[in-house]
Amino acid sequence: MLSAIILAPLAGAVILGLFGKRMGERLIGLIACSTVAVSAALSLYLFFSHYRELEEGSRIYEYLFTWISVGSFRSDFALLLDSLSAIYIVFITFVAFWIHVFATGYMRGDTGYWRFFAYLNLFMFAMLTLVLADNFLLMFVGWEGVGLCSYLLIGYYFTRDYANDAAKKAFIVNRIGDFGFAVGVMLLFTLSGTIFYFDDPARGITGAFDWALKQPVDPFTAGAIFAGGITSIAVLLFVGATGKSAQIPLFVWLPDAMAGPTPVSALIHAATMVTAGVYMVARASSIYTHAPTAMLIVAVIGAATALFAATIGLAQWDIKKVLAYSTISQLGYMFLACGVGAFVAGIFHVFTHAFFKALLFLGSGSVIVGLHHQQDMRRMGGLKKYMPVTFLTMFVGWLAISGVPLLSGFFSKDEILYRTFVASGLPDPLPKLLWAVGALTALLTAVYMTRLMVLTFWGKERFDTHPTGDHSDHHDDVHAQHGGVPRESPRSMVLPLIVLAIGAAVAGFIGVPEGLSGGVIPNYFEHFLEPSIAHAPEPYVATAPVQAAEDHSTEIILTIVSSIIALLGIGLGWTWFNRKPLWEPPKLLEDKYYVDEVYDATVVEPVKVGSTKLLWRIIDVKIIDGAVNGAGALASKIGDIFRSLQTGLARSYVALVVLGALIIIGYFVMR
Amino acid sequence: MVPLAWYLGLSALLFTIGAVGVFIKRNAITIFLCIELMLNAVNLSLVALSSFFGDVGGQLFVFIVMTVAAAEAAVGLAIIISIFRNRESLNVDEADTLKL
Amino acid sequence: MNPNSIGIDYHAVLPEMITAVTAIIIMLFDAISRKIERRLAGAVSLIGLLAAAAAIISLFGLPVETSFRGMIIVDDFRLFFSLIFIITTILTVLISLRWVKDEDLPTGEYFSLLMFATTGMLFMASANDLVMIFLGLEITSISTYVLCGYRRRDLRSNESAVKYFILGSFSTAFLLYGIAFVYGASYNAASSPAATTNLQIIKSRIESGQLFSEPMLLAGAAMLIVGFGFKVATAPFHIWSPDVYEGAPTPVTAFLSTGSKAAAFASFCRVFILTFAVTGVARGAMETLQTTWTEALVVMAILTMTIGNLAAIVQSNIKRMLAYSSIAHAGYALIGLIALDWRAVAFYLLSYVVINIGAFAVIEVIARRGDKRTEISDYAGIGFQSLGLATALSLFLLSLAGIPLTAGFMGKLFVFKSAWAAGFKVLVIVGVINSAISWYYYLRVIVAMFFAEPAVGFKTPAVARSLVAALVLAAIGTLYLGILPGSILNALERAGSSSGEAPQVLRMQSP
């Protein structure tokens, strides 16, 4: 059953990849959507049919075959369903299905239709493998697989150089992260002797998490990072997460990744793949909880990324870029949550974020299509009357991400901020500081999202209604018809928007913090997830598990504060950007703090130039080959010397023979 | 009585003169003469040793050396004649086309 | 007088007699019929050589015995080397048959001289007395002097002959002086004969320490090294060989670089391995002598290999290149000599002879009348125009370089193996490095033949049947010795066990 979930999209990918070229668009769309639908249906079925067991912490395995088995090293092709992966597959397949549906409309007329859906289905296979894997290596399969699909889909428009560059950048930056991940797995194997998550006596395997739980907690020192212990594992795995989930310092690929078609951005670069890092950290919570230093790093990086990306998001003109930075920022939140030990909150935010961010992306896609492939917000405005459904659904998304009370984003973000504030595992001023950063980010989030909405849907109509020839740069689709009055998107695109908008609005209710509702609405989410998440041993308790006796007043106060912040942000943005929609943001922000340029100058160029000039032309050609050829030349030189004895004169030969004879006779008689 | 060493010494001197002559003279025939001188120097040694030892073997060796020298002379002179026919010169320094 | 008291044993000198008589018969034919069929001369030579081979083989298995009052010895050493010489001459005759006619040279004398030279070589192997060694060496030398200058109108041939003659007879004088010294050193008033040139007696005198003068012996040995070193062309006495080989007519070069070298090695081994080396417990002056000559030859061997190979790299004439290569090969063979393993030397020389004549056979065909095309650049692009010749030459060159599956490899392996067993590890290493260097120049020819653009004006030469036969024989020999050396090695091994105590390597202080 589990394997069917991953194999259905794989089958779709294979069929489309091999035969899709000869199929019609409808058939392609049907195959692609139906395979995901199968996965989604199966996921839901499994989720509900095993709800109780999962809630109690049981794990359901499906062993397919042993993949690699060498000595003590073993990795199986085996799938694991526990509450964490169950939640994940449910919302992933759900969101993905609707994005697939959206894409059937969005990609209409594209020459590479079959290719697109083949990739998309392949992505689903990889993502589900990542989630359902029962060991780190199989997770790595999915981990790299989603990276590959991301690469293929970002570079989907392969004739465009910027898309190719973006794709390559995404893959390589991800690979840098994967490097950390792989080394982390290796270290894990070295220390624990296994890369499986959990003990499974049926297969005779031990699990790294069960091992980790038996280990003492690593000391809370900077040295622990390099000590080669659990902290090192955690940090290395987190390096992988920073790559996949676009955290400082490896976030640079995600904004560029917007070169891909918008459904891709929604599915991969907002809802699913980029949250894999969070999933992994949550999955490895038993390791992280034993590595307080790593937790600190995760929290700090998360918070810093959240704020950093939010400031950049404030200053972008490209609608998708804004959403991209927003995604980075939100991912920062999730890591902040994990870092302070609130893994459940982190996952919850992943869950809600999947809805509203996918919604926002698809909405933006709808706008882009409506405007005939215009992504620059300076050329939008006043769209709400042309695209009412898009506007309304995005409106929901806007409020949700801004944290307006009772929408999904509100609950999840709140939970994170609260948990941060009360985090006990971190040295004292830090929780408050991180909370402040989070709160500031929340404010900025509200501001830039308001800016996006205002610039897009309200105000003057700045778009060009006449056909233009200016399509050389930022167009998105091949089937673009330029100019013309914007109009609402077709049904296949609108329907997913509506579904996701509903999700974005109500998804939060399954995880209402108990302190907030006073226990009226049970926090299903947390209950369900709890068995899959590890808790740190006593002295290091990072997060206080739900305790009825706890005083909820702090939580309520903080909730009020953050609600105010959200509304304040919206208000600020509303007033400011309604007045000055085209306000020039600071150059530093618009140019993204010049991070790309700095990377280019400090890493990319030196490596390129150094490789060409030093390694190749000097070491290889001059020194090594020089030595080789030099040895040859030396031999020839010596040969020339020996040969110069050969004067051609018999008499000089005689003299040489005499000399030789003198030496030999001399040697003999001197004995 | 003349000691054996004197004969051997004289032989060594003659041998040396012959050897030196081979590489300082340029005329092919003179060089050949020097080689003959060397052979004769050796002959002297052999005869002296043979006589002092009272062993006739050395002298027979000399006999054979003389035969060899005769044969060598015949062939050597023939070679010299044949090269002279082509080069009109007996100077061995001119025959240096084969070198290096 | 009873013939047996003077040790007359015609069987023991039968091979030499056959070759000498063959030489005379050819001459007589020449005298009778001025227009002697060259084929006839060649055929007679071949018949004579085969008969001599048969005679040699008939001597196998006989007990080791001297005859003619210790002048001649019948032992396996001699027989193996003799067979090598016969093979050499057979191949040389085959590659010369057509050539003599093409060059319009006196046929009868040519083959007759070749047979005389063979007689001399055979004596060099069978000699058990310095007198016989000297005589054999002179017969070989003098006839090859003539052969070098055989193309009388060619200045290069003249020059080759005159240089070889001057240097050759000069070195003979040294050899002779060395013999005189050894003779002098062997004097022992109490024994009979008082002094001797008989190698076995000399050996026993040295071992018993009954010497007239030890320095005299050493000086004599040194001069013998000069003499033999010259003949086998080891550094620094190699100096004559490039010039002589280049100038001599190609078949003669082939003969010179193989037969006369092998013969010189035979005498060299006879004197230094079988005479000047310790076999039993008795040491006497032998220990000093053996260590001294070993040390000297080690240095010479290293020099020889290195000079030969390095100088060959920079040659542009293929004959000259092979001359240097031949110097290098003398160096490898010398390793076997130093290791006191004459069987390794014999096997090495056998393989070398077969390969090298094969190579020269191709060179002869390519060079055409008057040895005109002997530059390596003349070989440009001929590979696919004369595929057979080029392939054969490639095989021989690679074999010279020591590629496995060919005789060259087995020869080297055997020599290196012996040297290692005897403790001369440095020599093995140097030898190995030198073989690596040698690849470069052997490959150059292959590069020219197969990889370079064809040279203009190359016409595929017609190849005489006799030469094809020689090529095929050489190629088969090269491969046979390389792939299935077992039978020959077995024979050599049996030879080793039958000839009494083996000479011992004296362990030197330094490795």
Add this chain to the structure above:
Amino acid sequence: MDYILTIITLLPLVGAIALMFFGRGEKPNENALRWTALVFSLVTFFISLVLPARFNSAGGLQFETNVSWIEAFDFGARYHVGIDGLSLWLVVLTTFLVPLAILSSWNSVHFRVREFLFSILALETGMIGVFVAMDMILFYLFWEVMLVPMYFLIGVWGGERRIYAAVKFVIYTVVASLLMLAGIIALYYMHGSATGTYTFDIATITADTVTYAFLDPVAQSWLFWAFGLAFFVKVPLFPFHTWLPDAHVEAPTAGSVILAGVLLKMGTYGLMRFNLPIFPDASREWAPLVCTLAVIGIIYGALVAMVQPDMKKLVAYSSVSHLGFVVLGIFSFTEQGMQGALYQMLNHGISTGALFIIVGMIYDRRHTRQIAEFGGLANVMPVYSAFFMIVTLSSIALPLLNGFVGEFLVLVGTFSSTVLPSAKLFGALAATGMILSAVYMLWMYQRVVFGEVRNSENRTLKDLDGRERLVLVPVIALIFFMGIYPNLFLSRSDSDIKAIRARVVSGERNGRPAGILAQE
């Protein structure tokens, strides 16, 4: 006695000789020649499939033939062939790649086809011989003889600087392998004088290394390097690698395929066959140095590959990088590392072989390999681009493709090694190869395949024809299969690798302290 290995080894040579007598005439029928060669190589391949089918996973030498060859003078050289887990798949890899090489050059070689095919088939015999030889002399024989056809392949059918490349290739290899010859002789004597049995038999010597402990550490070190240098040059390990780019660039496609696919493996195979089991102490002693060079090779090869303007040169340098992994894995002395190394050898043979075939296909069309000449091939050659993509991904070790299994095993083995000092550092540094391989391969792929068609000459390029697809499909299938179900391969070599490792790790012989063991 089992003659199957002899048949597999000699069948290509028989084919080669058959070619010589086949259709002699003024103008030979080129296709008939090609078919003959192809049939012979295919038959060889199919026969060789019997080996894994009948192979006993318990390991040890199998399919042995052991007959006397040279006995005189204690030579003790025998015709002894056999395979164990180490060589099993390498033999199959060889027989697999040769038909592909012949097919891939079907239309690209028109000059002297007969001789070309002769060289390839002769080369195949040599290569198989190296893997099956169980006698040092026999091994050396094949090792050296194989150079000749390769030399001709590069020299005659190569590119512009073929002469330089061919000579460099041979000289480099010969210099090193002659030292191995000295090593063989030395080993032979040391073994013989210690045991009284003079033999070149690899299995006997390997076994006696333990029983008699006849090699002291110093001798081991010397021999380690005498053998090692020959293998390191062949691998090629930095800094002995400079022959490789030249040889690859100049060689014809078939030559490059075989060179990369099989020849390089001989070096690493030799290390596992000789250096580790026979000189275990020296292997341990020198492992840090070797691993350092391997890691340098991994990074250096990748960096230099990155900036190459020539596709073939890029792939050549990438080989340096990939083979660095193999060497590292071998000298990690862990089961994972060594199994990974063995697997990586197969992977590299297939992936890099395929890359050369792919580069060759485009070279046949455009007669240039300069990356700058291309761009946008995906527009005109979609099938080609798809194949190229899969092979590229295999080369950058994407999970579920073959490259990953080997590379990861090597890394995990290295990382977790307890015998190798600072193993974690080596492992981590080597892992950067993961990043760099993505950089250079994807960058090249992008520049060649993606973008608009800029060069008008590329506009009319034909996509792959049936023959070309036929060449690539089995490779692609294997790439997937080996990535998904590696255990089929790994299980066969398991016990033999274990045995080799056990020798190196249990280092108590020769009076050496068991300190390293104690850490285990």
Add this chain to the structure above:
Amino acid sequence: MEQILFAVFAFIAIASALNILLQRNPLYSALSLIGTLASLSALYMMLRAQFIAAIQIIVYAGAIMVLFVFVIMLLNEPKDVPVIEKAKGLRFLAIPFAGLLIAETFYVIRTVPDIQMPPLPAQEVERAVGTTWSIGTSLFTDYLLPFEVTSVLILMAVVGAMVLARREGD
């Protein structure tokens, strides 16, 4: 007395030998060599090697040297050709090489024990070592084979000399 004789003949031998080197004309060199050969013959007599002394004069000086002189006369080198000398430095090697060679050989000879010539036998003086009888006896017993082989040598030399020296077209 004997020593004086030795000194005289030795002096003549050396002087003539040196004269070979000093003469430009090969003819004079040849004549000088004959001088040396003759004085050697005298020394042989002193060494009681009568037979060798005789053939030294008859064969060597008489036959071989005459051949030389004959050839020198035959090959009359034109006088007017410029004297070409390459490798001029060689002559400077003459003294050191000669010195070294003499030093080495003398070093060896120095070690030779001082033995006396065996006294002439009381009976059959005509059969003493060095007489024709002794030589002849040895030649046909101990040295039979070398003696026979010399004939091969001479035959070969004749063929060789003939083939090289005869005129073209013969």
